[in-house]
Amino acid sequence: MTHAHISTWAIALILFVVALVLQKSGKAKGAKIVSMILRVFYILIVVTGVQLLFKINITGEYFLKAALGIVVIGLMEMISVRTRKEKSTVVFWVIFLAALAYVIHLGFSL
Numbered sequence: 001m002t003h004a005h006i007s008t009w010a011i012a013l014i015l016f017v018v019a020l021v022l023q024k025s026g027k028a029k030g031a032k033i034v035s036m037i038l039r040v041f042y043i044l045i046v047v048t049g050v051q052l053l054f055k056i057n058i059t060g061e062y063f064l065k066a067a068l069g070i071v072v073i074g075l076m077e078m079i080s081v082r083t084r085k086e087k088s089t090v091v092f093w094v095i096f097l098a099a100l101a102y103v104i105h106l107g108f109s110l
């Protein structure tokens, strides 16, 4: 299950970048399709994460890890949508990168 969890968020990160590159290079239709697949992966990240939560004794740190994981997903979606609408994404990128680094650190250190 840990493997599935890591695979889902790693694939999601790749799809996220692919969708942004497509959008930026004017391929709106391709970006839309990749974004739809990305949303399926959001669900898979949460499902595999919740399954992992059921296997362990949940402490505050695991709860923080899970909550931040959901925040990271929310930020990916915010950046995708704002890029599509050509709005500024700088603040979201900063929070996203910090939250992502912290979630990965927490994930591997717990």
Ligand code: HEM
Residues within 6 Å of the ligand: 002, 005, 006, 009, 045, 046, 048, 049, 050, 052, 053, 056, 062, 065, 066, 067, 069, 070, 072, 073, 100, 103, 104, 105, 106, 107, 108, 110
């Ligand atoms: C983009 C979002 C996420 C990232 C980057 C991420 C990253 C990670 C990483 C790196 C690990 C460690 C895997 C290992 O021990 O080998 C992990 C484990 C875990 N994740 Fe996530 N995760 C994300 C979202 C979530 C969500 C949404 C939940 C819960 C709803 C969740 C719950 C867990 C749990 C319970 C573990 C097991 C920790 C352990 O047993 O040591 N994660 N995650």
